[in-house]
Amino acid sequence: MEIKPRTAWILVGCALLLVVTAAGAKTGALNVDERGILAADGAWARAAAAKDLETTVSFYAEDAVLMAPDRPAAQGRAAIRAVWSEEFKDPAFAISWHTETLTVPRSGELGFARGWYEATYTLDGRTVRERGKFLTVWRKQPGAWLVLVDMYNPDAPATPINP
Amino acid sequence: MEIKPRTAWILVGCALLLVVTAAGAKTGALNVDERGILAADGAWARAAAAKDLETTVSFYAEDAVLMAPDRPAAQGRAAIRAVWSEEFKDPAFAISWHTETLTVPRSGELGFARGWYEATYTLDGRTVRERGKFLTVWRKQPGAWLVLVDMYNPDAPATPINP
Numbered sequence: 001m002e003i004k005p006r007t008a009w010i011l012v013g014c015a016l017l018l019v020v021t022a023a024g025a026k027t028g029a030l031n032v033d034e035r036g037i038l039a040a041d042g043a044w045a046r047a048a049a050a051k052d053l054e055t056t057v058s059f060y061a062e063d064a065v066l067m068a069p070d071r072p073a074a075q076g077r078a079a080i081r082a083v084w085s086e087e088f089k090d091p092a093f094a095i096s097w098h099t100e101t102l103t104v105p106r107s108g109e110l111g112f113a114r115g116w117y118e119a120t121y122t123l124d125g126r127t128v129r130e131r132g133k134f135l136t137v138w139r140k141q142p143g144a145w146l147v148l149v150d151m152y153n154p155d156a157p158a159t160p161i162n163p
Numbered sequence: 164m165e166i167k168p169r170t171a172w173i174l175v176g177c178a179l180l181l182v183v184t185a186a187g188a189k190t191g192a193l194n195v196d197e198r199g200i201l202a203a204d205g206a207w208a209r210a211a212a213a214k215d216l217e218t219t220v221s222f223y224a225e226d227a228v229l230m231a232p233d234r235p236a237a238q239g240r241a242a243i244r245a246v247w248s249e250e251f252k253d254p255a256f257a258i259s260w261h262t263e264t265l266t267v268p269r270s271g272e273l274g275f276a277r278g279w280y281e282a283t284y285t286l287d288g289r290t291v292r293e294r295g296k297f298l299t300v301w302r303k304q305p306g307a308w309l310v311l312v313d314m315y316n317p318d319a320p321a322t323p324i325n326p
Binding site for chain 2: 065067068069070071072073103105106107108109110112114133135137149151152153154155156157
């Protein structure tokens with residue numbers, strides 16, 4: 001079959017439209033609530049990576065709960081600040097995380113995020129690395145999404161980093 | 164002030180009405196979704212306490228995720244069954260848990276439960292006890308509430324039980 005120049009241009013146009021639509025579908029799949037949570041989560045992760053205590057803690061709701069392994073639940077911002085403050089004092093401490101799955105109920109006032117984290121810290125005088133998973137519940141408040149529950153646990157016991 | 168018999172009966176009636184109303188308010192505070200989740204959670208906990216593998220696993224959605232400490236996330240019922248099967252094979256294994264806080268978004272298709280658990284199991288040849296906390300996401304399906312995400316971690320490292 002011979003394709004005439006005009007037909008060829010129409011085909012190119014259709015192909016471009018398909019690519020744009022596909023790209024649009026990918027970003028368009030996130031609604032305003034999902035984008036709001038992901039933006040807050042990204043800013044929160046950057047604050048924690050920078051060991052910025054006040055900014056890190058500011059992402060928790062006043063009545064938030066931090067459910068960390070090997071310690072009781074920390075209830076409220078003051079208790080949560082104490083946990084992060086202790087972590088940040090460790091010179092070896094470093095953390096990064098990434099949300100992989102996001103679910104927002106239809107009513108849109110809450111959302112929960114799952115993902116992975118990687119942390120480095122001092123344990124019994126040695127620098128260790130830990131990889132694990134988290135589950136975070138976010139709550140929409142006027143003008144902001146804040147963390148209501150923050151829970152994580154490791155995929156395996158932490159292992160020493162060879163110098 | 165003298166209280167006449169008739170006034171006394173009215174006062175007794177009012178007092179009874181207050182007691183009944185207070186009792187009603189207590190149970191009435193739970194809506195149909197909250198009662199549904201708590202009933203499913205109670206039946207699930209009884210199945211796990213009885214080491215009934217199939218019933219325990221039946222409370223998870225097909226696409227559920229079990230996020231347990233010191234192992235990667237178990238995705239799907241088959242992977243989750245493998246974890247519970249391993250736990251139940253331990254003759255020392257015992258578990259109980261209790262939901263303390265329940266949050267159901269207005270749209271009612273999901274719910275979040277937090278609470279405590281206590282488990283006994285064999286670790287390095289010794290029987291140990293562990294207490295901790297959990298966060299469970301429930302999803303309403305036709306005729307049933309099923310677990311979508313099940314995550315927990317200990318409040319402290321497990322301690323040996325003295326014989």
